[in-house]
Amino acid sequence: MLEQLGSGEIQVLTSCSLIGEGVDVPSVGGCILLRPTQSEALHLQMIGRCLRPQDGKQAVILDHVGNIARLGHHLKERHWSLEGVRRRERQQAPSVKTCPQCFCAMASAAGRCPECGHRFRPERRSLKVVAGELQELGTQELRAxxxxxxxxxxxxxxxxxxxxxxxxxxxxxxxxxxxxxxxxxxxxxxxxxxxxxxxxxx
Ligand SMILES: [Zn+2]
Incomplete structure (x- = not known):
């Protein structure tokens, strides 16, 4: 089946925990993520199946299980270390956002969608000034x-x-x-x- 996938005879191959890691078929141009995971390593492994280089290929990844939102974009720079990661750092949510137009996932800092060109407008926060008079509050009023x-x-x-x-x-x-x-x-x-x-x- 892997051979047939490589030659294009088979268009889509699906499996449960069988082809998510290690399989090397460079012509595979996309992967559809249907398996939620909390493991960053497995997340990157699964996506890696369609990232084997081949001339002229542009891989498409369709994430139906929120792995990218949970574990980060696969092109994000990662710092690997043998020291282990502190709990708090590990639990920090990745900064990924989704394009409202085409649903492409990208780094939160991106000003423009790499897929459809949608421009993100910077969020503008303004202070609202309201006229008012200060009043002293008693203990009861404070509690209320x-x-x-x-x-x-x-x-x-x-x-x-x-x-x-x-x-x-x-x-x-x-x-x-x-x-x-x-x-x-x-x-x-x-x-x-x-x-x-x-x-x-x-
Ligand atoms: Zn877009």
Whole structure:
């Protein structure tokens, strides 16, 4: 089958943990990731199957399981070491963003989508100045204020947890007046996948 894949007789070959590592068929022009992993090494191995060099080839990687959002872009510079990595550093989420136009994944710092040319506008933050008068708050008023803010926090948390799909999360983000509700929703989903049932997957 690998021979037939190499000659083009077979267009797509699928497997479970069989061809994700070590297989060397340079003509393979793409890979479709359907297996979530928490292992950076396995993540890069799987993508590597379609990155064997061949003249004129441009590999296409379709990630259906959020591996790139979780473990980083495969072209990101990595510093390997035998010293081991501190826990906190290891847990830092990679800075990857997705193009809203073509869904290509790239480094967060990119100003332009390498795939379709979409330009990311720099996020502009402005201060809003509102006229008001300062008032001294007593202990009771302070407690009430604290309670209100706690309730608001819990309410927002509940609303976010109840949104199960990407669309629902985007709607929540829009209601909250976020500048990039799509990006936020994807981020929340990716974090859930990492913390949730996938955390036990090697
Ligand atoms: Zn794009």
């Amino acid at each position: 204020e604290e309670r209100r803010s706690q309730e608001l926090k819990q309410e927002r948390k509940r609303e976010q947890l109840e949104a199960r799909s990407l669309e629902e999360l985007i709607a929540v983000g829009q209601r909250r007046g976020m500048k990039n509700p799509h990006g936020w929703a994807r981020h929340v989903l990716a974090a859930r996948q990492t913390k949730g049932h996938w955390s036990r997957i090697a």
